[in-house]
Amino acid sequence: LSEAQKMDFSDDSVAIHVFVAKKLGISAQSVGTRVYPSDGARKSLEVPAPAAGSAAVLELDSDEDASPVPKEMCVPAAELEAEFADEPVADPVQAEKEENEDPERLLKDEGPYPSLPPFGNPEPSDARRKVLERMKKQAGEALERGDINQAVEKYTEAIRTGGASASMLATRAALLMKQRRPCAAIRDCCVALMMNPDCGKALHIRGLAHRKLGHWKRAHRDLSEAQKMDFSDDSVAIHVFVAKKLGISAQSVGTRVYPSDGARKSLEVPAPAAGSAAVLELDSDEDASPVPKEMCVPAAELEAEFADEPVADPVQAEKEENEDPERLLKDEGPYPSLPPFGNPEPSDARRKVLERMKKQAGEALERGDINQAVEKYTEAIRTGGASASMLATRAALLMKQRRPCAAIRDCCVALMMNPDCGKALHIRGLAHRKLGHWKRAHRDLSEAQKM
Numbered sequence: 001l002s003e004a005q006k007m008d009f010s011d012d013s014v015a016i017h018v019f020v021a022k023k024l025g026i027s028a029q030s031v032g033t034r035v036y037p038s039d040g041a042r043k044s045l046e047v048p049a050p051a052a053g054s055a056a057v058l059e060l061d062s063d064e065d066a067s068p069v070p071k072e073m074c075v076p077a078a079e080l081e082a083e084f085a086d087e088p089v090a091d092p093v094q095a096e097k098e099e100n101e102d103p104e105r106l107l108k109d110e111g112p113y114p115s116l117p118p119f120g121n122p123e124p125s126d127a128r129r130k131v132l133e134r135m136k137k138q139a140g141e142a143l144e145r146g147d148i149n150q151a152v153e154k155y156t157e158a159i160r161t162g163g164a165s166a167s168m169l170a171t172r173a174a175l176l177m178k179q180r181r182p183c184a185a186i187r188d189c190c191v192a193l194m195m196n197p198d199c200g201k202a203l204h205i206r207g208l209a210h211r212k213l214g215h216w217k218r219a220h221r222d223l224s225e226a227q228k229m230d231f232s233d234d235s236v237a238i239h240v241f242v243a244k245k246l247g248i249s250a251q252s253v254g255t256r257v258y259p260s261d262g263a264r265k266s267l268e269v270p271a272p273a274a275g276s277a278a279v280l281e282l283d284s285d286e287d288a289s290p291v292p293k294e295m296c297v298p299a300a301e302l303e304a305e306f307a308d309e310p311v312a313d314p315v316q317a318e319k320e321e322n323e324d325p326e327r328l329l330k331d332e333g334p335y336p337s338l339p340p341f342g343n344p345e346p347s348d349a350r351r352k353v354l355e356r357m358k359k360q361a362g363e364a365l366e367r368g369d370i371n372q373a374v375e376k377y378t379e380a381i382r383t384g385g386a387s388a389s390m391l392a393t394r395a396a397l398l399m400k401q402r403r404p405c406a407a408i409r410d411c412c413v414a415l416m417m418n419p420d421c422g423k424a425l426h427i428r429g430l431a432h433r434k435l436g437h438w439k440r441a442h443r444d445l446s447e448a449q450k451m
Contacts, residue, residue, distance in 0.1 A: 001429030001445005008422020008451035016433055017445040023438040072116040072160065073341075075190050076296050083186050083206075084108065087215050099214055106212040109181040114152065114172065115160040116191055119416045120295075124163045132161050136168075148178050166196035173205045182209035194341040200230025211238055216245040294338040294382065297412050305408050305428075306330065309437050321436055328434040331403040336374065336394065337382040338413055354383045358390075370400050388418035395427045404431035422451035 001017045004010070089095040099105050124132055139154035155172040158164065169192035173185040189206035192199050207222030223239040226232070311317040321327050361376035377394040380386065391414035395407040411428035414421050429444030 001426070001433070001449065002442050002447050004422050004425025004429050004444050004446070004448005004451060006447045006450010007420055007425060009449045010422075010426055013426050013429065013445050013449060016430060017442070017449060020429075020433055020438050020441045020445060024442060072118055073121065073191055073194070074116075074119075074296060074298055075187055075194075077299065079190060080187060083190065083210075083218065084183055087217055095214075102214070104212060105214060106180050106182050108213065109183045111184075113181075113184040113187050114156045114176070116188075117159055117164045117169075118162045121164060121195065122162045124161050128161055129163070132158050132163065135161070143175075148175055151175055152179065166192040166199040167201060169195070170199060170201040170205055173202065173209075177205065177209060177212070182212045185209045198229060200226050200232075203229065204232055204235050207235070207242075208238060211242055216242050220246060294340055295413055295416075296338075296341075297409055297416075301412060302409060305412065305432075305440065306405055309439055317436075324436070326434055327436060328402055328404050330435065331405045333406075335403075335406040335409050336378045336398070338410075339381055339386045339391075340384045350383055351385070354380050354385065357383070365397075370397055373397055374401065388414040388421040389423060391417070392421055392423040392427055395424065395431075399427065399431060399434070404434045407431045420451060422448050425451065 001013055001020060005013060005017060135154045135158040139151045139158065142148075142150035142154060152172060152175045155168065155175065159168060159172065169188045173188035173192070176182075176185040176188065186206050186209045189202040189209070192202035193206075196202075203222045203226035207219045207226055210216075210219035210222060219242045220239070223235055223242060227235060227239065357376050357380040361373045361380065364370075364372035364376060374394060374397050377390065377397065381390060381394065391410045395410035395414070398404075398407040398410065408428050408431045411424040411431070414424035415428075418424075425444045425448035429441045429448055432438075432441035432444060
């Protein structure tokens with residue numbers, strides 16, 4: 001609330017902010033009709049100056065209670081762990097022997113890995129776009145000189161500018177493979193596929209990276225899918241090699257082992273005696289790493305926001321909780337859908353659907369049907385192109401449904417999209433107040449009232 005009030009002052013939050021401040025042992029100083037005197041366009045909670053004469057403006061600057069907003073896209077930790085993990089082997093001794101005899105095998109590379117696009121991958125300004133084009137040109141010139149390291153650096157500068165495409169991530173992944181950094185390449189490809197699940201180039205390169213690490217099932221999964229999307233003669237030999245590692249012998253058809261079936265091509269294998277289909281498909285759920293379809297809030301950040309704050313006197317705290325008519329219990333998931341990863345702008349046709357759903361949400365609100373309004377906002381949000389304000393609006397509706405944790409999650413995403421969204425800070429502060437998270441409530445409301 002402190003942060004929200006700095007960003008976007010609201011009279012509606014004053015009483016809540018003062019209540020929270022008192023819970024922290026701070027008595028607010030009333031000034032006119034507001035307890036927040038104006039200082040230019042910024043306002044903050046004034047408290048009586050302590051005897052030592054220290055500053056009257058309260059600021060909680062403990063690192064423990066500050067939840068930093070992620071500055072770049074994140075790949076869910078569970079997905080990366082699944083991609084990096086060694087695959088189980090039936091005969092470890094034989095597997096080690098084959099690894100030692102494989103001249104193409106690479107060791108896993110550890111981080112830090114290159115920067116990813118900023119969260120939401122916003123389109124750069126015209127001036128920034130010119131800088132972006134210059135960096136891409138410099139990367140191309142470095143490649144012409146054979147300077148892979150310089151090319152990676154320039155692509156990284158371009159990517160963190162914002163507006164990078166899935167193809168640009170896949171291109172950097174290919175360069176990372178030349179640097180013998182398969183894990184970094186896999187990470188880039190995962191992000192590229194979040195941005196565009198149909199990016200065949202990213203699947204080709206991730207398949208190659210898995211082949212270099214001896215992840216035969218994952219390599220086959222990616223290469224099979226890549227060849228269906230975007231056939232490449234360069235991947236044929238690698239795909240056949242991987243297939244053989246899985247006990248599949250490829251059937252050569254002319255100069256390709258992948259005969260065309262319309263625009264789709266796949267690895268042909270000899271039909272087994274039982275006469276089952278010849279096209280190989282590994283459909284084990286264990287080896288399929290689904291591409292995240294929506295934005296993710298880092299688990300550590302959500303845990304920090306949801307966690308109970310320590311109390312000095314548990315008995316007194318429980319008594320105050322029981323006497324607080326505004327207190328809510330934590331709500332558990334599943335929570336409403338978030339925007340698709342990268343929050344892409346919808347097509348014109350989809351934008352019309354988006355506007356219709358927002359209108360229907362407004363009509364539901366006029367009827368007092370909060371549940372229907374949440375459903376319609378959720379449909380609109382997962383369409384893509386949702387604003388931080390729209391997430392904050394849904395968070396406000398979730399509070400009316402007595403779902404503070406779901407509201408906090410929406411506000412976290414809204415603040416990732418726009419760190420200056422005062423509305424999200426106000427609502428997150430209110431949610432923390434309802435949960436008895438006094439320090440976090442004060443942090444948000446103080447900042448919101450400044451804004």
